[in-house]
Amino acid sequence: MSLRGKxxxxxxxxxxxxxxxxxxxxxxxxxxxxxxLADAGVSLGEVDAIATCQPLDMLSGLTLAxxxxxxxRFTMNNRMGGSSFLSHTLWAAMLLELRLxxxxxxAYGSNQRTASGKLMTALGLPTYEAPYKPLFPLSSYALAxxxxxxxxxxxxxxxADVAVAARAWARKNPEAFMRDPLTREDVIASRPVSDPxxxxxxxxxxxxxxxxxMRRAETAKDHPRPPVYLLGGGEGxxxxxxxxxxxxxxxxxxxxxxxxxxxxxxxxxxxxxxxLYDAFTINVxxxxxxxxxxxxxxxxxxxxxxxxxxxxxxxxxxxxxxxxCVHPGMYGIFTLVEAVRQLRGEAGDRxxxxxxxxxxxxxxxxxxxxxxxxxxxxxxx
Amino acid sequence: MEKGPGPDAVFAAKLADGVFEIxxxxxxxxxxxxxxxxxxxxxxxxxxxxxxxGRGTIYARTIVRRKPERGGDYNVVLVDLDEGVRMMxxxxxxxxxxxxxxxxxxxxxxxxxxxxxxxxxxxEGGAS
Ligand SMILES: [Zn+2]
Numbered sequence: 001m002s003l004r005g006k007x008x009x010x011x012x013x014x015x016x017x018x019x020x021x022x023x024x025x026x027x028x029x030x031x032x033x034x035x036x037l038a039d040a041g042v043s044l045g046e047v048d049a050i051a052t053c054q055p056l057d058m059l060s061g062l063t064l065a066x067x068x069x070x071x072x073r074f075t076m077n078n079r080m081g082g083s084s085f086l087s088h089t090l091w092a093a094m095l096l097e098l099r100l101x102x103x104x105x106x107a108y109g110s111n112q113r114t115a116s117g118k119l120m121t122a123l124g125l126p127t128y129e130a131p132y133k134p135l136f137p138l139s140s141y142a143l144a145x146x147x148x149x150x151x152x153x154x155x156x157x158x159x160a161d162v163a164v165a166a167r168a169w170a171r172k173n174p175e176a177f178m179r180d181p182l183t184r185e186d187v188i189a190s191r192p193v194s195d196p197x198x199x200x201x202x203x204x205x206x207x208x209x210x211x212x213x214m215r216r217a218e219t220a221k222d223h224p225r226p227p228v229y230l231l232g233g234g235e236g237x238x239x240x241x242x243x244x245x246x247x248x249x250x251x252x253x254x255x256x257x258x259x260x261x262x263x264x265x266x267x268x269x270x271x272x273x274x275x276l277y278d279a280f281t282i283n284v285x286x287x288x289x290x291x292x293x294x295x296x297x298x299x300x301x302x303x304x305x306x307x308x309x310x311x312x313x314x315x316x317x318x319x320x321x322x323x324x325c326v327h328p329g330m331y332g333i334f335t336l337v338e339a340v341r342q343l344r345g346e347a348g349d350r351x352x353x354x355x356x357x358x359x360x361x362x363x364x365x366x367x368x369x370x371x372x373x374x375x376x377x378x379x380x381x
Numbered sequence: 382m383e384k385g386p387g388p389d390a391v392f393a394a395k396l397a398d399g400v401f402e403i404x405x406x407x408x409x410x411x412x413x414x415x416x417x418x419x420x421x422x423x424x425x426x427x428x429x430x431x432x433x434x435g436r437g438t439i440y441a442r443t444i445v446r447r448k449p450e451r452g453g454d455y456n457v458v459l460v461d462l463d464e465g466v467r468m469m470x471x472x473x474x475x476x477x478x479x480x481x482x483x484x485x486x487x488x489x490x491x492x493x494x495x496x497x498x499x500x501x502x503x504x505e506g507g508a509s
Binding site for chain 2: 127128129130131132133134135139142143144146147150151191192193194195196197242243244248
């Protein structure tokens, strides 16, 4: 039995992206839920399973049920960091296919920008890393970038080009937080934080929320907007702490991507548009390699000089990504919302013509959890 | 399993006594760090404490940038010990930007960020 095409996203919405003054994380989450229900034409009472993961609320699934006044048949609160939401879609598809639930809600929200101005997390430094004061999570990614540069000759300029591409996409997206022009030179001249990474290699700190409604494919066309089908998915978990990552140049995305492609029956070359969790510029290079869009070690050359920017050879992070659009602590759900918009053809100036197949990829922890979803239009079933 | 403190507490007590030891698996011969209850290579609980050579090679490094009035820049590295295990640490006695993958280093016990004992490294042969 395969989950290919068995479930679909029938509603998607964002809320509070950028700055949402005076609102709590859960209030932003519920605003996104309200939007997603309206988008799906589904009433609140129809929701019978929910999924969320919020960084400061261990029991966030229960909080969400309470705020919505729901008594769900299933409450999923599995937390692997920013990748959680791409795992929630897989569990949602399983519940739907087994007829253990009929309408699944997946939601997230954070007020980290207006509440604190920086990443809000309940995580402390790991026991065997704390004595050396790495910046969390930045230094972990800096170590991965340093190793990639050593091992494959990836350049400072290539890292910068990831941020430049994200900004070029953001300039086409009226909802993006950072829309000023950004050049390679700007990135390389920005403030060093944890070498080789600089401020403009790092994702934004914004508020924002997102929500999705999923249903079985057989009823997915009973909604106002075109369904977006889940064709494949997979996970990979290689470690929790960067000092325990077996190879800093090879992530669990190789496993998650292969599993997702096998289920979907597609190759990397078939994918029309790609949404990757770009917490830092190095992430995009690693994931493009591990997901099979280029060979290991060639990610730098792949992104260089506009390779993933508008007009490049592969459209990546068409909303502007976590680097330039929105990054409220955990970004995974935003990869899915942008994939939905592209596959529905409602992405405005940044729309990829004829987009039928999208890949969304989430990262959790410090390159620790990798989860891939492949989504498609009705034509791909 | 034996009663008494777990491997984290044993490691910390040894370090407080000025002793840096890692584990070695009686089941498969692998060295193990950080300290664990069972060997991640084979699942055996037969782990004994052994003294590593203390020699290692830098795998990756970052320089954390900090204003001079807040203590200035410092380095954070991942070191591959000759025994085949990796650990986070820092390298003393060398300019931060001279630390790079491949640099040979040797371990000693120094002071961590919280003022407690921590395994730190210096360039092998005491260079610079
Ligand atoms: Zn063993």
